[in-house]
Amino acid sequence: MDDGSGQRRVGRPRDASVDEAILVATADLLVEVGFTGLTVDAVAARAGVGKATIYRRWEGKEQLVLDALTASRLHPEVPDTGSLRSDLLAYYLPLTEADAQAGAIRLMPALAAQAALDEDLAERLRAFVSDRRTPVAEVIERARARGEVDPAMDVELAIDLLTGPIMYRLYFSGSPVDPATVETLVDRVVRAIGPGA
Amino acid sequence: MDDGSGQRRVGRPRDASVDEAILVATADLLVEVGFTGLTVDAVAARAGVGKATIYRRWEGKEQLVLDALTASRLHPEVPDTGSLRSDLLAYYLPLTEADAQAGAIRLMPALAAQAALDEDLAERLRAFVSDRRTPVAEVIERARARGEVDPAMDVELAIDLLTGPIMYRLYFSGSPVDPATVETLVDRVVRAIGPGA
């Protein structure tokens, strides 16, 4: 009889606490030295692990970092405040805090750059991004049920209208992402996706 | 004898054709191997140039790439078709072509990643981005003069509402950027920034 995984394992099984140690070391080092400054040797040393143990689990630095991010993700709660506008503000305003902008979100361009050369990484990156979008989709669908959103509006594009400008500012234009900006953005998007005139 | 720049020059003057050769080699290689795969040695070899010659002119790979991008830019003409909607479509629809998406635009995440560690590069990146935004700003201001845009609307945010979602899709979510999407996007943004109800 077999377990559900269908995976017959011989030999010494991988030590799950090692995965944990590596991911923690990676996350810590990312904060300290950034993506480019991160070396696999440093991760191995910090985690008290051999380099081979890292390369046995991940193909390279990018996959490792992506996993470190994924593992440390705080699945944001889906806000439910009663109105589309306040739900969206509840979701997006925390992004204006310095902490949020200094954290994991900073690493996205490096991953996107690498993803251009590595379809596997690109796939994982898309999954990661998609994961973060789910709460917003839920908020919008709920609003649509209440009649606050144009029935014809594509949810994906609606999310892009919110997240896109914020990321664009953070990464490329350097314009500030502050509460006032987010509020204006949300107001404009609420108008854009509301029921047709 | 001195030139007007007040710059005292001794010895052999720099060969301007060398700058050109380096930038062309850089641009070619970027297309072939991407940003991460680009090495300064390869650029030097391709350009038939010593590495010192490159480092005498640029501070590093990132600045070089940024200049290669800037040099090869097609300063897009500011469209003037009579309406905000058709002006914006004239500007953004070309981005849906495969060529455009495979080209220089692909390199932005790598530059953004590096810019996080290098304020000088960040400054140059912002300038580059700002440069590309000017035509859209002009289109929007013209529309505002015609009464098509809310007088209170912040132009910068308006541009972010258009460019942000497109870049976000290209780099992170992997969703397609096709003519239908761009058209829907433009329609929604036109509604969002139109004169208040």
Added chain:
Amino acid sequence: MDDGSGQRRVGRPRDASVDEAILVATADLLVEVGFTGLTVDAVAARAGVGKATIYRRWEGKEQLVLDALTASRLHPEVPDTGSLRSDLLAYYLPLTEADAQAGAIRLMPALAAQAALDEDLAERLRAFVSDRRTPVAEVIERARARGEVDPAMDVELAIDLLTGPIMYRLYFSGSPVDPATVETLVDRVVRAIGPGA
């Protein structure tokens, strides 16, 4: 109840066929890839054995190789042809065959190199070498009894005079070790160790 060895044994006894398989795999691989190219992983894989099983029996690669050599040794018969000269030729001429020179004898320098760092290995190496010298000692002693050898001659040095030049040629000088050379060598040594003038 105890066996005569005074060794109290509990648990599953060691499988003797496993020793054999490991030694055979080692000997085969030595011929194929040489001492430096030999890895314990490869021995384990070839023998169909876990690495721990090897390390349970030997302290390391060198001991293993030395045992593989010892196990595969063809204890050369002590020649007895009636004269010192023909006895010595009977013993040393086989060494001029390509097979002999390509085989185990080739591995001696690697073991000697390692022995310089490992007194235990050095001891085993000396025992191995001494083992091979015994037949020659017997030949010489027999000759001495017949009056063919100087009573004052040290047997050990006599053997060194024969084996030393041959090994030196094989390992270091690269000079050929052919039948003519061996014959001349034996003739000279017979003269050197013969009864004093």
Added chain:
Amino acid sequence: MDDGSGQRRVGRPRDASVDEAILVATADLLVEVGFTGLTVDAVAARAGVGKATIYRRWEGKEQLVLDALTASRLHPEVPDTGSLRSDLLAYYLPLTEADAQAGAIRLMPALAAQAALDEDLAERLRAFVSDRRTPVAEVIERARARGEVDPAMDVELAIDLLTGPIMYRLYFSGSPVDPATVETLVDRVVRAIGPGA
């Protein structure tokens, strides 16, 4: 106009002082940690040199060590004391000192082991060995001119009769190489290669 080497050199020439520094560091480390304990990283660090600089000049550790030995060789003076016996003692007795046996000579087995896998190294090793044999050859030829050596005696084999037993003892049999032994050895070899009875 070209120099005699016929080698047209462009680019920065190799820095000869770097070769020196690397060889000195190698020689020092060999004494401290032995051949097996020697790492290329350690040589680079000690020499204040990048690893690539080492690999640009040598193919690996063995070639480097061999060059370090060759460079540091003290071309032993050819003794000329008037008799074959005393010339040979003048040459070989110094080998009985602990210093001599602990030094470069200790590394020969490791090199010989590697030479079995690398024809280029084997060639260099033979040249090194041959170089050390020259003085003895000269001593023997001079003795032959004086009538102390059998005109038919092959000089190479004569040298093997002296050096072979000494090396064999040092590397394999572990028997001592002390002044008394060397004296006996020389006496016996002098008898072996003297003019025919």
Added chain:
DNA sequence: AGGTAATCGAGACGGTACGTCTTGTCTTAAT
């Protein structure tokens, strides 16, 4: 018969050296 304990194949583990690669600087002779 059941318990105990060392064995087995498999392979993960920490550590460490390898040889390659890239970066940005420096050195040469020639222009």
Added chain:
DNA sequence: ATTAAGACAAGACGTACCGTCTCGATTACCT
């Protein structure tokens, strides 16, 4: 002073091997 060529120091990369360890399964001995 600049150029092309390429050597240089520094240090990260990903691979390989060593000798140890852990796992589940086996195989004897000893109650």
